[in-house]
Amino acid sequence: MRPCEPDPHSSHCDPCAAMDYKSEWKEFLEKISVLQWMLTFLFMGVSFLLLLVYLMFTSLWVVPVLYFTWIVLDWDTPERGGRPSAWVRGWAVWKHFRDYCPITLVKTAELSPGRHYVLGSHPHGIMCLGVFCCFGTNAAGFPHLFPGLRPHLATLAGLFRLPVYREYLMTSGMCPVSKKSLQYLLSQPGGGNAVVIVVGGAAESLTCRPGLHSLVIRDRKGFVRLALQYGAALVPVYSFGENDVFEQVLLEEGSLGRWLQGMVRRVLGFAPCLFKGGTWGFLPYRTPITIVVGSPIPVPKLFCPPQETVDHYHQLYIEALEKLFHAHKTQCGLRPTDQLQII
Template identity: 55%
Template sequence: MMFRRLLETLSVFQWVLTFLLMGVFCSLLTGYLLLTRFWPLAALYLAWLTIDRHTPERGGRRSQWVRNWTVWRYMRDYFPISMVKMADLDPKRNYVFGSHPHGIMCFGTFCNFCTEANGFSGMFPGITPHLATLSGLFRLPIFRDYLLSGGGCSVSRSSLGHILSERGAGNAVIIVVGGAAESMAGTPGDHSVLLKDRMGFIRLALSHGADLVPVYSFGENDVFEQLVFRSGSWMKSLQVTFQKWMGFAPCLFRGRGLLSARSWGLLPYAKPVMTVVGEPITVRQSTNPSEEEVSHYHAQYMEALVRLFNKYKGQYGLSETTQLTIY
């Protein structure tokens, strides 16, 4: 039992290090190799990278072998992370999943949609998930291939449009709607999502006739403690500047230590995360949607997300008085 718990802890630790350091490390390693006798190897990879540069914009390149790694099941069991399905999805349709909340590292979203730890393919047969993330991450050597292998793709409009219009039916693009701005506000016990002014994913669904699916990960904000800066402070201004120009926001957070749950460290707390995939909202295609159409489906989506939250909050262990705040 202790050995299994150790494996679970190490599996999560490797993902935390991958999330925080792999992109920078692989970039530095590639540059270093160019200055050594192994430079032909690095040069060949960079040449191939140039040829392959459009792949993140064209649906990505997943690997079922990577998605089925045993390490992801150990990672799932550390928290544990679970997935609940509210309805079947028709493989003859395409979908836009809105995932909430962002949290620090999107453990629920990553585990359920970029791996088969909870059996996404069996739960939703005929549906291929594509987790949309920052386009800049796909410029980082080696790390970009790691992201692609799990089903990652660029979050750009052209990338998502290609998946929903050029790759047939049975595709689901997963967008963490709140993005970096939401990640700066999440704290343990917080149930609020940045959604009121986020209309882009609605327009995307309308333009391609893709059904909307709300997704909520209960407990995502509980796995780390974050220092939230007050509005107007210089640290808050720095965060907002990074978010605006770099697409991500540096967060100061803490979890438990690697060897002791009582010490501070980079490991997330072992708190359960339950990802609920909601019922699809049927969307009629409109290649040039009006503001009224966008507002109509946006309102429907928010209502569906609140219903999902209220239906499953008790199952997660929240009180009946707990409400989802949309800002």
């Protein structure tokens, strides 16, 4: 095939130049889509809180008064399923967001919409980039891969107390990772809810780094107990590449910075991580993320499951997670010798 060469006698646009321009424009849209998500995640809630407080002392004071009244009346909605919006989950910006790394969702087994599921997602990474794309939007094809299921990505309950940001989170189908919220979703008749819990949480985010496959799960059994109480099948999910999109500045144990991280984690539920990325120094590296959804593990419905039963299904879950990791690691760019560390 001959390479494209400009024709000096032609008045038409150079197709190669047009393709390059289109490619550059697409790349720009991908960067902007990820940038807006990061800025939204980090600053939207606090920014609107400060804005509404400021407006309280201006002639527009009625706006924050009406909105804060609305929040009081709507206080329990996040813990009662929220207000998921197919329109918001289907925004075109999420397709550019998906293509940035890119992010791929892989299905390995059927999940019947006639029952509820508890999906344990691993690892946490810095910002759960892939998990949000796959379960907080429709860009990765969740509705087509798992028809009839409604994904609910569980996150910090405190975020749903931030003005305006709470509305944004609810439209994506996200819910507070609180007992009341999760119990409500799993108790709904008819099934169809898939609750996604990032099991390792903030503790796992503090140790993540490229090339590391270490999961904080050994003593995390609350999600198993929850599944048993409502007879919801357990589903392991592994995000290959999630730890590789950012480089974290790891602080030494015993240092002041590490102590501050631990204190913030205990008080607010999240750990402030120092990280760097690729583009502009803080956008994630363009490392592919592949999220593999494993086979469901059926569990009995026990209102008050004994500890022995919880331990049994927790061990079954870990074994299924390890099997999932080893079955897909080479296809997702890992070496055959890479191992999963459970801590």
